[in-house]
Amino acid sequence: MGTCWWKVIFVLSSISLSIAFEYKKEKFAVPLDHFSFVSNETFSIRYLINETYSANNPSAPILFYTGNEGDIELFAQNTGLMWDFAEKLGATLVFAEHRYYGQSLPFGNNSYDSPQHLGFLSSEQALADFSLLLEYLNPSTFSLAKKKRPVIAFGGSYGGMLSAWLRMKYPHVVVGAIASSAPIFQFTNLTACDAFNRILTSVFATAFPGNSFCPSNVRKSWDVMRQVNNNLKSASPEGRTTLNRNFKFCKGLNTTDDLAKFEDYLSDVYGNIAMMNYPYSTNFIANLPGYPVRAFCNNLRKSLNDTELIEALQLSLSIYSNSTGKAKCLDIDSSYDSNLGDEGWDFQSCTEMVMPMCSNGKTDMFQPKAWDFDAFSNNCFKKFGVRPRLQQAIVNYGGFDLDGASNIFFSNGLLDPWSGGGVLRSPNDKIKIMIIPESAHHLDLRSANPADPTSVIEARMYEFNTIKDWIKSHWE
């Protein structure tokens, strides 16, 4: 399968973690297949646990992160909100790793080598892992009179989808779920395929209020680069010199495919800096300055001729690709390294997590690109030997119909491209909705920071009070 340009949005690169929080690392055996009995095999998922705040309180709440597509330590270190809440609530912290990511590999290094090994990677199996782990950590009392400890699920992005679904499918294991930036409507027929890019573009358009040159320049840049590429194809020294000199590629572009790869890289970068458009510098999926979209747009907020545009784009890119100022060249392979997390999400996208994406070049700053399900499906079959099950997510998790659900808190930042697939309206009074105007992708899940916008601070307060209500109801 060709690299999907929206892929990296969910990919977590292997940036070295700055360890702010500490925990014990544990293993827990789960069935390879929870729902069939062809095999009795088991394997271990990893989880992190910290009991500092709960001490020996047998009724202390448990704050439980439903791990998504990456090493669980990354999420533990970037979900400071749970640590803040755990201290206030006297709660135990648990971060559970999603099967097939990090160190939770059913077949070790062979986990990704065939459909026979990879086939047990699904959201349903992951939720069953989490439920079984919770039964171990917080056993059923088998008594109507004696209650278990209240568990609150947390998650961001796909992890937020999982926390919501855990509450929907296993309401007996979690009394409520905080689902931050969880695009549970990002499926076929639920959300327009261009929503992500439209919102992404609006973030670039509003980086400097009243000045929308930045997305216009980006939109123009694709054609400019194509023109240069056409020169490249005819082996024009001028074209090659221009691009390679400007962008300082580690491996110079030589073919149209190389250019397409660079275009994918750029699209990934734009998505990533919009998602990570936090008010302070972070290193969650890249080392980024505060408000990176603004930093990126700084050089692009005026009319530029072709030459100026390429120079400005290169300069802008460096905030993402060369934050240290020490990189000697631009490595466009690096944002989509074929690491496990990446490959795993690709497989999930090819089976049940099919999220149609497209662009039109008008309401967004990208090249027009239709959503071609057949081509997508063929690529999946070529790469993994599987075809997408288009209906599965909707039939299994309900699509728009959340009437039967309760005790889920959906938060979405309006600066987050994923908010288009988020739950923005409540179907009933047991589903809480928080729209956070000044938040990018699950900023509310991070630790409090002096640079936090007011709306994020308010969201966290609302989340905290909602959790307290859930816990109170649990004991009633």
Added chain:
Amino acid sequence: MGTCWWKVIFVLSSISLSIAFEYKKEKFAVPLDHFSFVSNETFSIRYLINETYSANNPSAPILFYTGNEGDIELFAQNTGLMWDFAEKLGATLVFAEHRYYGQSLPFGNNSYDSPQHLGFLSSEQALADFSLLLEYLNPSTFSLAKKKRPVIAFGGSYGGMLSAWLRMKYPHVVVGAIASSAPIFQFTNLTACDAFNRILTSVFATAFPGNSFCPSNVRKSWDVMRQVNNNLKSASPEGRTTLNRNFKFCKGLNTTDDLAKFEDYLSDVYGNIAMMNYPYSTNFIANLPGYPVRAFCNNLRKSLNDTELIEALQLSLSIYSNSTGKAKCLDIDSSYDSNLGDEGWDFQSCTEMVMPMCSNGKTDMFQPKAWDFDAFSNNCFKKFGVRPRLQQAIVNYGGFDLDGASNIFFSNGLLDPWSGGGVLRSPNDKIKIMIIPESAHHLDLRSANPADPTSVIEARMYEFNTIKDWIKSHWE
């Protein structure tokens, strides 16, 4: 595995159906495995559909039977309540066959030949089949403004467990569920293993008010037969003659194993006539007279010596084994023929549907028999190559904790041995409970009959009004 004495309670023998209701028979393709992607195989489940009452009304309700362990036509013919309700509601009727039963065999006649084939038999897979079928019959509208048709799930016994679980796990596909005689608490640590036999015995004790000789005589009969058997073992012609002459076995007893087989047969019969203790003659799992427990106890309601006891027992048994009066001999293989339905439920009992059973000979009329999980597990491994997953039903479906559930109507007859594992108290105002003093096993699901007790008539009215409320709420 030795025959489990409580097994037949769930077994549906192949009695010829009296066809009272008509329908189209259809097939629907489902994935062999909904939750993993090792295989892309599909197969067809069968369903029955009748649209007489809904005509072409595009918003007509759908009454949906969640098929349990047997041929779906048997359930369609014995769930007259749905037909009565469909007429009143102008509803479409659908009866969906459970995978691995009836004609819904993933691997045809080879479906039961190995764990590789049988492994995809699970309640979770069956629920996913039902949901996918409902998405086909009643597609998502992909619009918050346009609602789907309201679907009400129905089921009795294991089918009732499935209807409740369908609502719990897939609230977006069914607006409510009627779960009749659904022992969703009949799992380890939830319900005492002797509950079933205790209740069964009480049914025998109250067949003739103020006269409890019947269960006492049954309790005594085990020892009497053992004594005769001891004579048999020493080849006493007298013992053999006594038993074989009295019971007219098609194959005479020769060994202790033969006697054990007969004991299993008797236990099965007692369970079956208690479950089917309907006020009028039926042929659901056997041809039985009205109030068969009373008919059985008629000859046993006085003090009897050993010889009299055996003679009376034989006479009583004939109401079950020789309802036509034409049987020449007693075939004790017939109640546990190894038909598909039987084998399938055995497998489900050996994987996730582990329902501990025991007897003590004091509060029940059986021989003392402890619940021996290890022996049970070893037998499962020997027979199927699988070990029970004891926690699965509880972790997956929640055990006692139904706080997150809504719109389920649990009805239980107090004459039903399974009521011990039923939901008899409501956790919240969205779960409706109906205890029916005069009902045996899901009598409320049958067509109205002049012999119906008042409490059953009332239960049906309450069920009907509850369904109307669910449908009304759906459209609001």
